[in-house]
Amino acid sequence: QVQLVQSGAEVKKPGSSVKVSCKASGGPVNIYAIGWVRQAPGQGLEWMGRIIPSFPRENYAPKLQGRVTITMDEGTGTAHMRLSSLRYDDTAVYYCVTSLGILDGYSWGSWGQGTLVTVSS
Amino acid sequence: EIVLTQSPGTLSLSPGERATLSCRASQSVSSSYLGWYQQEPGQPPRLLIYGASTRATGIPDRFSASGSGTDFTLTISRLEPEDSAVYYCHQYDSSPYTFGQGTKLEIK
Secondary structure, eight states: OOEEEEEEEEEETTTOOEEEEEEEEESOOOOOEEEHHHHHHHHOOOOEEETTTTTTTTEHHHGGTTTTTEETTTTTEEEEEOSSSSOGGGGEEEEEEOOGGGGGSSSSSSSSSEEEEEEEO | OOOOOEOOOEEOOOTTTEEEEEEEEEEOOOGGGGGEEETTTTTEEEEEEETTTTEEETHHHHHHHEEEEEEHHHHOOOOOOOOGGGEEEEEEESSOEEEOOEEEEEEE
């Protein structure tokens, strides 16, 4: 099982950018894909995008295309999600998620604890 | 984009009963890439089912799922108080991946 530990809460101004980190631990793991999912207060889950580090290959949600970038530093086992041009409706809890590929059916078997990003003037 | 519609929105049942949750897709989803997640208040979601019917590690056999094409079902038998949560279906067959809006399960 992969443990994912995310960076702490952030408060940002509209128009600025935020970068959230996610470090994987739990022994030697071969992560197939890393994704990010967000959840606005009191709302459901929204898929943001994912990367497959070994290819590499990226997919992003169309509504966030151009504003979101997901990267992976395989040396440190740390993933990053950068969201730019922040708006008030970007206020949400951001989760990093990982897939071990065929071992969890390419689904998101591990979730980070979540990082609250608040956009406020 | 594949839209997933879950029903009912809220389900209120008693301990020991069976819950049946539905997830309908706007277009066909490969069974290999349909999952179910459970989210308890204040917690991140937890993977219950992947590949439409395969329980994730550590998930009790009270949880079962089935379906194909555009209609998928999650069944929770012998309900326990700790099953109170919101349940989401998720398709990761076609990008952009999408989630259903969730079904809130309340245990009376």
